Amino acid sequence: MPQPSPVAPPRLILPDAVTRPCDLAVLPEAAKTADLEEAYVRRGGQILTCDAARRLAVETLQAERALIDAWVHSRP
């Protein structure tokens, strides 16, 4: 088993866009029909954007793990 190294392994930066909380459109007080329709379409867009951020975060994490594996296996 390889010895623990004092050298920091490879790291990838998580973009700010994927660390921010997701957004949720809500109805205002005294809501009108347009408010309901706007909130509905806004929520759809927010789901897509948030899911894309989630996918990017997962891909970044998986890529970082692959780098660490490659680095560990490259060492004697």
Next chain:
Amino acid sequence: MSGGVLRTLTPLGWLAAFGVVVVLILIVGRGLGVRWDPLHLQARRLETVQRRADQAEALAAARALEAAARGRQVEALDAFHHHAEAVARATATAETRARTADDADTPLDPARAQRLRDHDRELCRLAPAVAGCAAASDPS
């Protein structure tokens, strides 16, 4: 003659002669490749040098892998932003249509509006970190 020289040596002379002999032995021994390192200092120095070289190599390898991955990261982030912009454009178009519809200003049935707002508040209670929840939790 040599016996006479030895007999005339004082104790200090004997000490000096002994020292000269030891130094000569060390010089000759070194020349013949004999190494005397009872505390293994040489071995420790070599170990330290080797360890530093290994660490430098590991550091360089880690940074090289990061640099190679950076290009792919930039592409992925670029694609994410393009996607977000496309979603924002589609949403903005739909919002404009909602606002300009004939019944845009028709108030929602109060009971329906209340049910929807109650659900918004419950969602925000369950996930207060979600952006936009400040508006739902503030009844004013």
